[in-house]
Structure formats: structure tokens, C-alpha cells
Amino acid sequence: xxxxxxxxxxxxxxxxxxxxxxxxxxxxxxxxxxxxxxxxxxxxxxxxxxxxxxxxxxxxxxxxxxxxxxxxxxxxxxxxxxxxxxxxxxxxxxxxxxxxxxxxxxxxxxx
Amino acid sequence: xxxxxxxxxxxxxxxxxxxxxxxxxxxxxxxxxxxxxxxxxxxxxxxxxxxxxxxxxxxxxxxxxxxxxxxxxxxxxxxxxxxxxxxxxxxxxxxxxxxxxxxxxxxxxxxxx
Numbered sequence: 755x756x757x758x759x760x761x762x763x764x765x766x767x768x769x770x771x772x773x774x775x776x777x778x779x780x781x782x783x784x785x786x787x788x789x790x791x792x793x794x795x796x797x798x799x800x801x802x803x804x805x806x807x808x809x810x811x812x813x814x815x816x817x818x819x820x821x822x823x824x825x826x827x828x829x830x831x832x833x834x835x836x837x838x839x840x841x842x843x844x845x846x847x848x849x850x851x852x853x854x855x856x857x858x859x860x861x862x863x864x865x
Numbered sequence: 866x867x868x869x870x871x872x873x874x875x876x877x878x879x880x881x882x883x884x885x886x887x888x889x890x891x892x893x894x895x896x897x898x899x900x901x902x903x904x905x906x907x908x909x910x911x912x913x914x915x916x917x918x919x920x921x922x923x924x925x926x927x928x929x930x931x932x933x934x935x936x937x938x939x940x941x942x943x944x945x946x947x948x949x950x951x952x953x954x955x956x957x958x959x960x961x962x963x964x965x966x967x968x969x970x971x972x973x974x975x976x977x978x
Contacts, residue, residue, distance in 0.1 A: 787965070794970070795970070796954060796968050796969060796970040796971050797909065797954065797968040798968075799965055799966070802965055812965065844908050844909070846908070846909075852897045852899050852914055852956070852958045852966060853899070853911050853914065854909075854911065854966065855911070856907075856908030856909045856910070857908055858907065858908055859907075859908055
């Protein structure tokens with residue numbers, strides 16, 4: 755998986771609790787992305803980063819925040835998880851925006 | 866790895882036949898078009914890309930065709946193998962400051978032995 759790890763790999767949490775997912779890369783790529791994948795919707799971009807402390811919103815950013823304090827780490831936070839955020843979350847990295855390398859994914863269940 | 870039950874359209878082909886996976890894209894100003902493959906339980910994997918000023922590009926056993934007139938992209942896989950069974954996504958990119966990809970919904974390719 756091109757030097758990308760995601761943690762945790764599985765998480766079950768209750769509605770209203772905060773959740774943080776971590777993406778870690780060892781490739782020193784500039785760009786990092788968070789996607790969610792749901793039936794009927796494919797992959798949708800949540801947030802992305804084009805450098806340390808430089809982030810921007812994707813198409814489904816409501817309810818999510820991100821931080822990138824180091825090149826290798828990109829954190830996705832759900833401040834107050836809702837059932838609609840039950841999904842599989844993928845992190846991706848790239849040096850060119852179109853050739854992205856994806857991590858193994860995190861399955862999040864919000865009960 | 867993780868997988869999602871995506872409930873996607875399915876293309877079923879016989880092992881050894883050629884496969885053609887089609888995609889319609891939306892933005893006539895997109896600069897790059899890309900195909901990704903997602904095997905069960907894994908993240909998507911880059912296969913091949915084509916720039917908007919090209920109409921054909923070949924890789925190893927794969928060919929991507931771009932028809933800008935009708936905004937259509939296709940992926941041809943020669944001599945399909947069981948290992949080609951996966952979900953295939955097309956994606957488009959409009960380059961610019963901090964550009965990003967827009968993914969299609971995906972098609973499942975099932976290879977019959």
C-alpha cells in the first residue's frame with residue numbers, strides 16, 4: 755500500500771462521541787486526502803492537504819475536520835459522530851493529484 | 866483490508882476474453898482521466914491515466930480510450946484473468962491550484978473461469 759497506514763482499522767463508537775482517524779505515510783508525498791466510500795456513492799472527498807498546515811474542504815466536509823502538523827501524518831476528526839458517518843474511510847497520498855496511492859481503509863460504525 | 870458492499874453494475878466476462886469497461890464523465894474541462902482498480906478488502910489502486918489531448922493510451926494488457934466529443938472513457942483489458950476481478954472506477958481531474966479527483970460510481974468486473 756505504498757507506505758501508507760491507517761489507524762485504527764476498525765472502530766465502533768456511539769453517537770455524539772469524538773473520533774479521530776490517523777493516516778501515516780513514509781513516502782514524503784506532498785498531497786494527502788481523506789475519502790469516504792459508501793454504497794451508491796463511490797468515493798467522495800472529505801478533506802485534503804497540499805502541505806503541512808495547508809488543508810482544504812472536499813465535497814462532503816460537513817461534520818469533519820482535519821489537521822496536518824507533519825508531512826507524514828494527516829488526521830481526520832469527527833467532532834461528534836453521527837450514524838450517517840458510518841462508512842469506510844480511505845486515506846490517499848500523491849505527488850501528482852491524479853496518481854493517488856490509497857491506504858487499506860478504516861471501517862467506522864457509529865451506533 | 867476494508868471493503869464496501871457497493872451494489873454496483875456488474876460486467877461478467879469469460880477468462881481469456883477481452884473486457885471493455887465504460888465510463889461517462891461530466892466535466893468537459895477535465896485535464897486528466899484515470900482508471901483505478903479496487904480489489905475486495907483493499908484500497909483503490911492506480912491503473913492508467915490519459916491526458917485530455919490524447920485519445921488512446923496503452924499499458925500492459927490495458928488500453929484506455931478517450932472520446933471527448935461524447936465525454937466517454939473506456940478501459941480495455943486484454944485476455945482477462947481471474948486476478949482482474951475487482952471494482953473499477955474512472956476518475957477525472959481538472960488541474961489547477963490544488964486540483965483534486967472526482968470519482969465515478971464504479972463497475973464490478975467478474976471473471977468466469
